[in-house]
Amino acid sequence: MASGGPALESLVDQVISVITNDGRNIVGTLRGFDQATNIILDESHERVYSTKEGVQQLVLGLYIIRGDNISVVGEVDEDLDARLDLSKLRAHPLKPVIH
Amino acid sequence: MFFSYFKELVGKEVTVELKNDLAIRGTLHSVDQYLNIKLENTRVVDQDKYPHMQSINELLMLIKQSKTLDFPHLQLSVRNCFIRGSVVRYVLLPQDGVDIDILHDATRREARGG
Numbered sequence: 001m002a003s004g005g006p007a008l009e010s011l012v013d014q015v016i017s018v019i020t021n022d023g024r025n026i027v028g029t030l031r032g033f034d035q036a037t038n039i040i041l042d043e044s045h046e047r048v049y050s051t052k053e054g055v056q057q058l059v060l061g062l063y064i065i066r067g068d069n070i071s072v073v074g075e076v077d078e079d080l081d082a083r084l085d086l087s088k089l090r091a092h093p094l095k096p097v098i099h
Numbered sequence: 100m101f102f103s104y105f106k107e108l109v110g111k112e113v114t115v116e117l118k119n120d121l122a123i124r125g126t127l128h129s130v131d132q133y134l135n136i137k138l139e140n141t142r143v144v145d146q147d148k149y150p151h152m153q154s155i156n157e158l159l160m161l162i163k164q165s166k167t168l169d170f171p172h173l174q175l176s177v178r179n180c181f182i183r184g185s186v187v188r189y190v191l192l193p194q195d196g197v198d199i200d201i202l203h204d205a206t207r208r209e210a211r212g213g
Contacts, residue, residue, distance in 0.1 A: 005131030006181055017177055021186065023119060037135070037183055071117060071186040074141075074177035097118040097186050 008033045008073060015081070016041075017074040018065060023094035025049065027076065028063065037067030047086070049094070054087035071097055100209050104202070105130040105190075114144060114191040115182055123180065134184035141180050 011030050018026045018041070028044025041063040048056040105127070114124040115136060125138030 006129040006135050006137030007131070008181060011181070019119075019121075021119070067183070068185075070183050071119060072121075072123075072180055072182050074180035076177055094121065095119045099118060099185075 008037070008039070011073065011075055015076040015078055017076050018070060019072040019074075019094065020065065021069045021071055021097040023096045025094070026060065026063065026065070027081075028060070030073075034067075037070050037073075039065050039067070039070065039073070041065065049089070049091045051090050051092055053090075055089050057086065100205055102130065102132055102134065104205075105134065105136075108192065108196050111193050111196050113138075113193065113196075115187055116189040116191065117182065118186050118188045123182070125180070128179070131184075134187065136182045136184065136187065136190070137179070138182065139179050141178060 008030060012032070014030060015027065016030045018028075018039070020026065025047045026041065026044050027047060028041035030039060031042045032040040041060075044060045044063045046058040046060055048058060050056075109127050109129060111127055112124065113127050114122055115138065116122045122144040123138060123141050124144050125141035128137040128139045130136055
């Protein structure tokens, strides 16, 4: 598809939040992608949600995620994101995708 | 056929339910041939409260409530998102976006192979 499609072009070099099929949440800078939604994430970290304690951040670094495993790619508003108090945020981990 | 159908819904408010039970509501920005979907002004709708979806007022209340509650994973800091077509379970459409007769005809034509 040449144009009009919802490719990830507009998000390149921006901070994005990825939800994977197994329910993980990875935040990083989008460096590249292809037609299968494989993506390259730079300076990435995982946010681990739990009901018992605040959100834990695990540093991952440079990651390539295969498109098959991607559910949602969200554009992160960095200002708003910086204002989130992750240590106070509690949530159930997301469920995995069941096809 | 559904690709062209979804293209006509661009700009309308839809709710996309994913196969991980997450439901995201937003304005349809674009679709592609895999039915990947881009939404704008997204918010997460609490899945458990779905049975009440009949009335719009109730729905708006639910959206307000759910904003701070169950799924902060995508909230506040994510306003636009890309959803991979393969994880979509349902797309809830606005009533006025559906012309049942046209859809009927189109599906029949498709089924006949022409």
